[in-house]
Amino acid sequence: MKTTDPDLLRKSDGPGGPGLPAQRPAPATPPPSSEGQSKTGGTLNVFSHGVLVIWAFLVAMPLLWAVMTSFKDDKSIFDSPWSLPDRLHFENWSRAWTQAHMSEYFLTTVIVVACSLVGTLLLGSMAAYVLARFDFPGNRFLYFLFIGGLSFPVILALVPLFFVMNNLGLLNTTHGLILVYIAYSLPFTVFFLTAFFRTLPTSVAEAALIDGASHSRTFFQVMLPMAKPGLISVGIFNFLGQWNQYLLPTVLNTDPDRKVLSQGLVQLAVSQGYKGDWSGLFAGLVMAMLPVLGAYIVFQRQVVAGLTAGALK
């Protein structure tokens, strides 16, 4: 039970008065009559810290366990999962990086995500700008067409999409995967940026048009720089979504030489399971985990803002 400023209390009921059961006194000057209530507040504080620490522990332990395991040799991984490594087996990491193709998976993922992200932001902001700022027949229809993609199960479209891609010669190609990533990122991007462009003032764009700038020049030189905060938020959202994508590449990118990171790791888990190279596998897993976690800790504020922005709108 929490309470307000002690001065306020005195004005109403007095400290620990009947109107305020189990209130907690100020730590500095505890009113003499409220020792039991102080305990209640303290108990609650201990309780909330208790449950919060337990969950933090549950979240962190599996991750720390993986980091620790990646430095152990295979025998101790199997015999005593929670023992500390006898020494830091860095060779697990170099083996994963070279022999287990982690370097190639990283490279493919970087290329695919970089191209998809630029494409998504460019095409998404173009479509969103037109839908947010121009009146034309069919505007509402197109907007809801884009938004509709948010709630449909992607797997339903993947069955025919596989054959569409096959017919177009895009199956198992990098550019094909990039196009699909862009297409499936558009619904949220258009939804988010349309709302964002609507909040920007119209006067600047009008001034640019009166000065003789074309519509497209106004967009690229005036509106896009103004939309930078929105682009950063939706960019972070799409970056994580595309970097972590598993479903789309599993179905559409089955070429073993061109796997993306998440796929490659699963592949690794299957093959290393036969080889018994568990330490190499854990090294690969941690290798894939750390860059994203590191980037998150550095850009924590922006990442949280980017990921929660859509839901709060």
Add this chain to the structure above:
Amino acid sequence: MQHGKYRFIAGFLIVPLTIYALFVIWPFVQSIFYSFTDWTGLSPEFSLVGFDNYTRMFGDGTFWKALQHSVTFVLLLPVVTLGLALFFAFMINVGGRRRKGAAIAGVRGSSFYKIVYFFPQVLSIAIVALLFRFAYNPNSGALNSALGILGLDGLQSNWLGDPKLALWCVMAVIVWSTTGFFVVLFSAGMASIPKDYYEAALLDGAGRFTTFFRITLPLLWDTVQSGWIYMGILALGAESFAIVHIMTVGPGGPADSTTVLPLLVYQKAFVGGQAAYATTIGVALLIVTLAFAALVSRVGRRERLEF
């Protein structure tokens, strides 16, 4: 000028719309059409068979199991995840020892908790699934070994190998990986609720739980509701596919005890060569998704509170 405007609109829309229509809309439309054919996916030929696929689906025991598991997911996971998240967020924002002059206070170290809780959200679902596949390993996994160290040998189990436990293990991983996001989301919402409301309620003698149900929850309801729908779609879609596909034996096993609708679609289409039947199951998944979204919108409708 008008002419220039329409040319500009068309020029800006043509590329995004073409990509979207070709890779998203068109396959969706096709898949609903294919559910009425006998297309195998292996050859381009097919003929219309009416509702044969649907009749077959209703007689397919595996489909009913997958449907039952997916419905369990969509009913249980959002409630558990959002419930936990609301609880933690409330503790973070209101559970603190009162500091001078403040009606409510966050716990010490609230930003630390929020950073740690958010970790799973930035990881690929594939990494999370792999990690827990090893953690659940009955011989060398972290879980059984930790139980052994704590002296709780009786609780050690063959987690993913036991048909009675496997589905719960899968759901626990989804809860583990999604709760943190909602804690942070709800925390942001709670932080924007004016402190005066709490002060007024406390002066009137409201307890902590009353303030939660009478102030926090109603003012946060919009966020909770959109989170509910978001979580439900996630529990029916790509997330549940990835977890089940990577973690479970089979995948979907043991004995179909963890199979879910998206996994069944994938298996029929790309392993079994029954593309038309796969789209039929996909249509069932679409119906479940839309029914869920409609249900939550209806049940969750409240008067919008402005503050």
